[in-house]
Amino acid sequence: MTRPTPAERLEAIVEQGLCIGCGVCRSIAGSDTVAVTLTETGYQQPVVIGELDHSTVDTIYDVCPGVRVDGPTGAAAGRGATIDPVWGPWRRIVRSWAADPDVRYEGSTGGVLTALGQYVLRTGLVDVVLHTRPSVDDPTGGEPTLSSTEADVFRSGGSRYGPAAPLRDIAEVLDLGRPFAVIAKPCDIAALANLARHDERVDELVRYRLTMVCGGIGPPAFTDGFLERIGIDRHDLTAFRYRGRGCPGPTRAETAVRVEERHYLDFWGDDESMWSLPWRCKICPDGIGELADIAAADTWPGGSPTRDGSETDPGTNAVIARTTAGLELLEAAARDGALTIxxxxxxxxxxxxxxxxxxxxHAVAPRLAGIADMGRITPRFTGLRLDELAATSPPDVNERQRAGTRDRIRIGKATEPTPRARPNSPS
Structure with missing residues (x-):
């Protein structure tokens, strides 16, 4: 059997539904070899544009959070942290919100991550914050940005459920040699942890890793369906907000001539069964951000808002301080008036x-077994207690998860086309 080429090996991550569009592969391979760009599916995905070798692809497989996530070790899981079977290491968990009412109002929930991004800049703990802002080319998506002022952080606040590639330029950010904080999804934080094995500057320069407890990103086709229901063409958009200005606040689409607002549940649906997620999000081992210093979550009992009260609810985050650095940051921000606990x-x-x-x-381990049954790339997810949690579920439940995974693969629900850049897509 002929060995796949380096390009085919990289493309297989995308084709088997494991790419989450973090962009770290571009920094590993170099921008003249791999572009991370909008593809024909609407996702931010890697497209090979130069000569790629097997050694580089080996490194990508070791770093890509689509195929590898290792649970926290060392300081994150050491003395002083309690390890919960589901929620992982924690030193303190609080209900909290941004003390600044404008930050709280504009934020996705209670504005905690925005407030912390501002605080680490204001106090000189870091020089810049790497996070995402709305994309200039596609307002439903995001793009990486470096903020050096509190105003910059504020302007870039809010949820980004669309494609964003926050680590696309991480090599260039590390080259600056300046201490920085990262605000990104748990899978992006996992990519940073993986990258640290190959680049010691990650642990030296990334002073704070801040994340949201993440239910998954919205597939571009799902967002297109929402826009079609409200009668707006994606190409006419000048701005798009998934949530905020209340908790969760409205989903808002703007064009040059009109504005449409709908309830947040009109976008996602009224219950979990209506959520549309990429395949990698359905097998996510760490939506709770175990590798972050701080993770911030929504606080809706049952996991979803209701249709009453989002206009007047100012928002409250549940905040998990996982590491010593995270606990010290949380308590300092509260002491100095940036957060209210x-x-x-x-x-x-x-x-x-x-x-x-x-x-x-509980479901990840049997789903991984279903992937292995089909002879596919089986992600390596370690140190996250997945087998132990699966063992607490009834055997018939685990078998249904395993069989359901095989069925999804057979009918193509876990498959993406070979990534091809959209014409004129920026990289």
């Missing part, structure tokens, strides 16, 4: 607010 809570409260995370954490 309402009360302490625990993992049981998190399970009430985020029951879908509990269900997924």
């Amino acid at each position: 309402e009360c302490d809570i625990g993992p049981d409260d998190m399970s009430v607010y985020q029951p879908h995370q509990v269900r997924k954490k």
